[in-house]
Amino acid sequence: MSEASEIRQRGSKPAEVPGAEPSNEQILTKIAKTEDKGTPVFLEAVRTLLLLLIVSSALSYFVTREDIFWGMKRPAWTRPAVLKTWLNGPQEFTDEDLKKYDGSDPELPIYLAINGTIYDVSQGRRHYGPGGSYHFFSGADASRAFVTNCFKDDITPDMRGVEEMFMPLDDPEVDSLYTSGQLKVMRQQERKKAKDQVHANLKHWADFFEGSSKYPKVGRVKRQKDWETRGEKPVLCKRAHEGRKKRDPPPKA
Numbered sequence: 001m002s003e004a005s006e007i008r009q010r011g012s013k014p015a016e017v018p019g020a021e022p023s024n025e026q027i028l029t030k031i032a033k034t035e036d037k038g039t040p041v042f043l044e045a046v047r048t049l050l051l052l053l054i055v056s057s058a059l060s061y062f063v064t065r066e067d068i069f070w071g072m073k074r075p076a077w078t079r080p081a082v083l084k085t086w087l088n089g090p091q092e093f094t095d096e097d098l099k100k101y102d103g104s105d106p107e108l109p110i111y112l113a114i115n116g117t118i119y120d121v122s123q124g125r126r127h128y129g130p131g132g133s134y135h136f137f138s139g140a141d142a143s144r145a146f147v148t149n150c151f152k153d154d155i156t157p158d159m160r161g162v163e164e165m166f167m168p169l170d171d172p173e174v175d176s177l178y179t180s181g182q183l184k185v186m187r188q189q190e191r192k193k194a195k196d197q198v199h200a201n202l203k204h205w206a207d208f209f210e211g212s213s214k215y216p217k218v219g220r221v222k223r224q225k226d227w228e229t230r231g232e233k234p235v236l237c238k239r240a241h242e243g244r245k246k247r248d249p250p251p252k253a
């Protein structure tokens with residue numbers, strides 16, 4: 001075939017050299033053609049958005065291991081532990097039973113109790129498991145320690161006398177400025193106010209666990225009726241005792 005006939009066969013189209021970059025003109029023609037008979041732009045946009053949403057959700061889950069949508073709270077019912085708890089119904093454990101749920105057995109959930117209510121804190125294994133900074137709360141009702149912050153001595157639900165940490169210390173020098181009648185009334189008022197403070201402190205933590213979707217409620221600690229008056233009343237731990245101050249002297253008349 002002669003060079004001339006070859007050109008004729010190809011018509012007036014510019015020569016396409018195989019492997020050469022297409023010209024801008026060719027690209028534009030191609031895009032125009034695709035848009036003509038391809039998917040409508042609107043559908044294309046919807047498809048892109050959906051894809052972005054899926055990729056974002058997957059990425060969010062991958063990064064946070066919690067949320068499908070960045071930062072938004074995952075509904076509690078999507079957690080297996082919560083579902084299991086609901087299916088089981090409220091459970092009862094004795095203080096003794098609770099001990100084995102302290103995280104030392106990786107097969108068991110981690111439980112802690114506060115004011116007699118048990119929560120599953122397995123989702124916080126990093127904090128509540130062995131070596132975690134809150135491990136002392138696990139496998140027990142440590143209500144007393146939640147208030148006193150004595151994490152070694154006060155792993156007990158026994159709250160007897162805790163209010164003393166919020167009461168002034170008796171001091172002969174200051175107290176001699178009051179009559180014995182005045183002192184008696186003051187001590188009563190001090191104790192009442194201190195008990196309210198203990199209640200508020202414990203309630204703060206009880207509310208924290210109750211309000212957390214991460215730590216589902218498991219049930220209640222089963223105890224004997226008179227458990228709160230049994231045995232020796234615990235002594236106020238050193239740390240809590242050291243925070244006490246003397247009574248204020250009477251205001252000068």
Ligand SMILES: *[C@@H]1O[C@H](CO)[C@@H](O)[C@H](O)[C@H]1NC(C)=O
Nearest residue numbers: 115116198199200202203206
């Ligand atoms: C602890 O539980 C008892 C009932 O068992 C309740 O009367 C009390 O108010 C609770 N204390 C706090 C601080 O929530």
